[in-house]
Amino acid sequence: MRPAQAALAHVLREHAIRTGEFVLASGRKSEWYVDGRLVTFRGDCVHIVGRAVMEALDAAGAPQFDAVGGLAIGADPVTVAVAAASGARGFAVRKEAKDHGVGGRIAGPLQRDDRVLVVDDTVTSGGSLLQAIDAVHGFGCTIVAAAALLDRGGELALRLEEIGVPYVPVLTAVDLGFAMGS
Template identity: 35%
Template sequence: MPASQYASAIIETALAAEQPILRFGTFTLKSGRSSPYFFNFGLFNTGALLLALASAFADAILDAYPDLGTAAAAPDTPRVLFGPAYKGIPLVAAIAAELARRGRDVGYSYNRKEKKDHGEGGSIVGAPLQGQRVLIVDDVITAGTAIREAHKIVEAEGGKTAGIVEALDREERGHAQLSTVQEVEHELGVKVTSVVKMRDIVAWLKDQGRDSECKAMEEYRAQWGVN
């Protein structure tokens, strides 16, 4: 199956950047696995790159929630985007701005690492989460720790996690036969939407005729991947 248009666009942007955001080779992950690719989302560090990433996120979000930000939005559609500190802060603001540019105005908020005890106080900045259905935004769900913590923050503020959207799904097994993303979906009972999946990178490489890199990716997926 070919990669989506927005997945292909962000793969090409990542490869064309001055500091390659997506690299192929041999990389040791925190899990100890030897990966044939590495996607460093921290390198979307210019206005143009952040705009490209936010645009791809907006495409993926509207694919998953077509009525988001409209007057006709269903009751179970997210109303607020939440970006966990720190990486999620610029990301969630940029995505909300891109959605508004498309006529889809939604709230966004993020948490402070330390609770503020003066001024307006509290640990949440931006749109209130109380009584809202919330879409959590992140770059990559690795062990799932950060996402579970973000979910706890949303629930503690009186919101309800309605879904999660991430930049990359590596589609590889976690502790057992499920991927970390699948584990999070089962545990929290929500859908995880991904801008790019490992299968998208494989499909893009195949389409570009980059056979050696494609072969390494497919071998890795055969060893560690999930359906």
């Protein structure tokens, strides 16, 4: 395991993993849950998150990007951590378009034709990440890669491959001692 990846696994185990009975955003039931926000919103962990994502992207040979973001709220602290680690601009994708102010689903300095990294904290089926990709693509940007701090489902890679988006999970369920899809 790479150094920042190992540090991320450690802080997730220490602060974010819960056992019991849970219903995931995907609708599936699970005996374990990772509340990534218990790590990503910690000031003492933000640098670990940013470094772990950048380390994984570098190891995977992912292309350069101008902007990073994902679906609010889970992706927001990941966005800030990666923006700080990379120097890229950060943005958020709202779940619904605003009808006041500047409106729209995109918040932040995203520009048409940007090369974009779309991120999320934890994915099972990847629905939130795919929603963000659709919104960013519709805004006029090129998605150069997608990354998740934790892939617990193992299905997203194939779905992203089908639409031509390289995928980099920083950690998988197996890295934390659980079975994929459990």
